[in-house]
Amino acid sequence: MRGLVIRSTGSRYEVQTEQGVMSCTLPGRFRQQVAVATNPVVIGDIVHIEPGDEEGTGRVMEITPRRNKLSRRAAGRRVGVEHVIMANIDVAWIVQSVQKPKFNGGLVDRFLVMASVYDIPAGIVINKADLMDEDSADAMDFWAGLYRHLGYPVVFTRAMLPDGASDLRNALSQGMHVLVGASGVGKSSLVNALIPGAEQRTSHVSERTRKGRHTTTFAELIRIPGGGWLADTPGLREFGLVGLEPAELGHHFPEIAAVLPGCRFPNCTHDHEPGCRVKESVQEILVGSDVAEARISAERYESYLSMLAAIRLGDADTGR
Ligand SMILES: Nc1nc2c(ncn2[C@@H]2O[C@H](COP(=O)(O)OP(=O)(O)OP(=O)(O)O)[C@@H](O)[C@H]2O)c(=O)[nH]1
Ligand SMILES: [Mg+2]
Ligand SMILES: [Zn+2]
Structure with missing residues (x-):
């Protein structure tokens, strides 16, 4: 039987199948992968299961290859060990708040x-839009325009107001989604606003330190009424950019990737090299100016430089 892993507690997995939710165990052979990842099965995984002895139980027999996965390095001493949060993601929504x-x-x-x-x-979700004042309204216009221009969907939400998350709800009408972002921006509040009765079910989404060695995250996928699936995550402060080379970073900024073929050196890192097309394209966009005319904004280039510095230092935890 095929199913979707919707909840993982470390030892058991809840799998949504056509016949309802089955509580599944994982045979020991999957645990051997623990050297590279703290958790072999994660929410979003599509698995094949075999019914267990008791009704409503099963055993995971096979994990379908993942389309993608969201992960970060495991906290603590096991440096380099991957902690996978979710697999097969259609959209990861980066939640930010206007204030607080x-x-x-x-x-x-x-x-x-x-x-x-x-x-x-x-x-990108910009939450706490109810806290917008004149100054921040201009700033938010600027950011929303910048990111939309780069091709990212941007929605504004007010998680505490009736119907304040309707634009996000429309964007979640199908597929598998996850909310990521710093602590306190309102991710859990958005889940509660979107999904009636989710409050209790999201309350156990938490980080717990076991014996101070590593952090385990229990996450779940919740069905959006009449739509797709959504996962909350605890506030993320770090994530792995393990293995990213300095010259690769620019390829992950769409507007930098678009012009970098024009750089004189093929391995240009766009900070000190002569003949750098990227540096030439950086121009300050002032609030209120026409974003469409800009090539690379000073803000984005600054982000690029700060990440580049972190990569050069060998500091993969660039989320601080
Ligand atoms: N004014 C206002 N406050 C909000 C809004 N959304 C959330 N809050 C408040 O912001 C605080 C943090 O909200 P949470 O939903 O717990 O934030 P979170 O992103 O889940 O935080 P972590 O779980 O720590 O990562 C709470 O006090 C909420 O009441 C909003 O749209 N407007
Ligand atoms: Mg939360
Ligand atoms: Zn360059």
Whole structure:
């Protein structure tokens, strides 16, 4: 029987099948992969299961190859070990808030690069739109225009207001989605606003440190009424850009990727090299100016440089 893993507690997996949700175990042979990943089966995985002895139970027999996966390095000492959060993602929504915490374009850019590295389509949610004042309204117009121009969907939400998440709901009408972003931006509040009765079910989405060695994340996929699937995640502060070479970074910024073939050196890192087409294309976009005329915004180029510096330092945890 085929099913979708919708919840993982570390030892058991809940699998949505045509015959309902089955509580499944994982045979020991899958555990051997633990050296490379802390968790062999994650939400979003499509698995084949065999019915167990008791009704409503089963055993995972096979994991279908993943289209993509969202992961970060496991916390703690097991440096280099991957912690996979979710597989087969249609859109990872990077949630930011207008205020509390203040919108952080640099963080958005880091998440966008991460999504690109992992081959995950990304969108941007700007939550707490109810906290917008005149100044922040101009700033939000600017950011929304910038990211839309780059091809990313941008939606505004007010998680605490009736119907304040309807634009996001429309964007989630099919497929598998995940909310990522810093702590406190309102990811769980959005899940509650989108999915009636989700409150209790999302409350156990938490990070727990086991014996101080590594952090385990229990996540679940929740069905959106009449639509797709959505996962909440705890606030992410770090994620792996392990193995990304300095000269590769530009390929994950669409507007840099578009002009870099014009650089004199094929391995140009676009910061110090002569004949750099990227540097020539950087121009400041002032709030209120026509974004469509801009080539590469100063803000995005700054994000690029700060990530480049982190990669050069060998510091893969660029999410700070
Ligand atoms: N004014 C306002 N407050 C909001 C909105 N959405 C969430 N909040 C508040 O922001 C705080 C954080 O919300 P959460 O939903 O817990 O944030 P989170 O992103 O899930 O945080 P972590 O689970 O720590 O990653 C809560 O006090 C919410 O009430 C909003 O749209 N407007
Ligand atoms: Mg939360
Ligand atoms: Zn260059």
